[in-house]
Amino acid sequence: MERTTEKDSHYNNLEQMPVSEILKNINKEDHSVADAVAEALPQIEKLVEITAEKMKNGGRLFYIGAGTSGRLGVVDASECPPTFGVPFDMVVGLIAGGDGAIRKAVEFAEDDMTQAWRDLSVYQVSERDVVVGIAASGTTPYVIGGLRKANEKNIVTGCIVCNTGSPVAAEAKYPVEVITGPEFVTGSTRMKAGTAQKLVLNMLSTAVMIQLGRIKGNKMVDMQLTNNKLVDRGTRMVMNYTGLNETAAAELLMKYGSVRRAVEVHMQGE
Structure with missing residues (x-):
């Protein structure tokens, strides 16, 4: 597969750029992200619909990912209880290397094909649930292995990736491919790819919660009163x-x- 997320940046000699040019060019690249997400709306819609269907019948939503992708999943999951008043274990974010990897990278944690399923098994994941793999490259072994095992157990799988034709998307029954192209800093997928993944996660969890009746009009009527x-x-x-x-x-x-x-x-x- 061709990894456009790893292609050389459209910009060079970044260390010689004035700060104003660095910021202008990053912003220029960021403008393209929303358009890339728009192209994937039909895929996102399918994932939202199946996730809402499962969760209406008591299912849960699990995110699995490594590095930036894993952290974004943890963030989205952790914001669901205060925003929508759902139980803390209704949307769960799992990151390769465990919770410690949220703050500090754990070497080679993403390369273990079996760990994601072990992490999911702690929650007794079942056919009632949905597992969504998040991987900018679409090649993360942790995510591939988790989705593959979930498929074997007849669990609905989805993904959010930023390359076409990836192994992760091939494993997912409901793939979402947001093609963001080369990063401003070559290969730094915490930038455009990470932004795209955050946008899709916002859409997925928010649209699902609306379908579950957790919003009235446009208000968060079930939010937790924590401050x-x-x-x-x-x-x-x-x-x-x-x-x-x-x-x-x-x-x-x-x-x-x-x-x-x-x-x-x-x-x-x-």
Whole structure:
């Protein structure tokens, strides 16, 4: 396969560029990412639909990846409970090398073809679930092995890659290929490829959660009230839905712990 993510940058002599030129050129390259994601929307739609279907029936979503890709999966998974009020183990991000690899690279962890399945097995992954491999290159053994084993167990598999015709995409039943091309710094897939993966992950988890009823109108009515900013936001939402004043809305919100529950109780009492 041809790895466009590894092709030489369109720019050279980067160390001689003025800072203004470095920034302008990185920004120019970044502009192309959204267009690349747009090309993959039909693939993303299929992955969203099957994931939502599985999760409506009690399934979970697992991300597996290494390096930047693994970290992005962990980030997306970790943001689902506070944003959508789902259990912490409903969306799970697994990274080659374990949680320590989130902060510090673990040498050769991504080269183990069997470790991803061992990591998934801790969660007793089953046919009810969905496993999505994240790999910019599309060649990461950790991801290939995990998807292959999941397929053997008749588990729905998907992927987010940034090259065409990759081994990872070949293993995934629902592949998403976002072709971002050469990086500004040759091979540095934390840049455009990482941005593309983040955009797709945003789409996947958000669209699935909307399908699961975790958004009302355009509001995060199930968000966790973990700081004053979110309590203030929740209070305003309760005020908008119920017509209560700020003090009454805040009291109702704190009593019931979520915007959804506070509004439901208020409406039932009217």
